[in-house]
Amino acid sequence: MANDTCIRLQADIEQIKSCREKLKSNSKSFLQLGQVLALAGNEVRLKILFLLEEENELCPCDLSDILGMSIPAISQHLRKLKDGNIIEARKAGQTIFYSLRSEHLKTLRPFFKFINQQNLATV
């Protein structure tokens, strides 16, 4: 945070002040949305989320097969998604089924929509 040169001479001080306030009043949203986007911004996790939306629920073993990745790698991605409250777990015997939490569906649905639209466009 070196105070080198700024602020610039012709800067619109009012604009800068207003921007600072906008950030401040939305700070919670930026943190919250940023976390969800950071999780979805990994290609493996994006695929996992997409598959959970499509199939309703899947277990780590199935995801490992589908994505061609090791089980621990999948499990660690699932933990991140679970820690971020994006997915939840259901136990059935020794199998654990993961599914999307409805609270975040509103945020995620535009992504899925985008993917399905792209698919229609290219086929």
Place this chain on the structure above:
Amino acid sequence: MANDTCIRLQADIEQIKSCREKLKSNSKSFLQLGQVLALAGNEVRLKILFLLEEENELCPCDLSDILGMSIPAISQHLRKLKDGNIIEARKAGQTIFYSLRSEHLKTLRPFFKFINQQNLATV
């Protein structure tokens, strides 16, 4: 990619096959969307994108003031967004104004909408 244990005994082979195909036919979308989400998944860059949407265009110096960060730090974030084709630059004298590229607005708008909705909800 250790082939440790999977696939599980009661796995639905058809489901796994169908999922693999879904991923394959959408592979371009996952790559593309994943890159945009990875860029937006950083809180600083999310704020920059939000501000560019609100203010139309801003220069690195203004963003540095608004966000309270060094100019090089801002500049490097802007370069990432530019490399990802999310923003574009316009030169005016020695000042460079950055703005959102319209192609990606469709993907980004739900985020801004979310932020503004949250703001309404909490005020």
Place this chain on the structure above:
DNA sequence: TTTGTATTTAAGTATTTGCTTAAATAAGTA
């Protein structure tokens, strides 16, 4: 109880990320 299956956890590591400081460009001004 032993064995096998499904999953998680832990430790190690190579790569990426996001900043820092210092130097390099580029364009206006004196």
Place this chain on the structure above:
DNA sequence: TACTTATTTAAGCAAATACTTAAATACAAA
């Protein structure tokens, strides 16, 4: 021309990320 301003680039570094392998946990069946 030299000096300031706006921005980028480069090098260095601490922290985070995403995998690996090996060990631990939990449940079910023989």
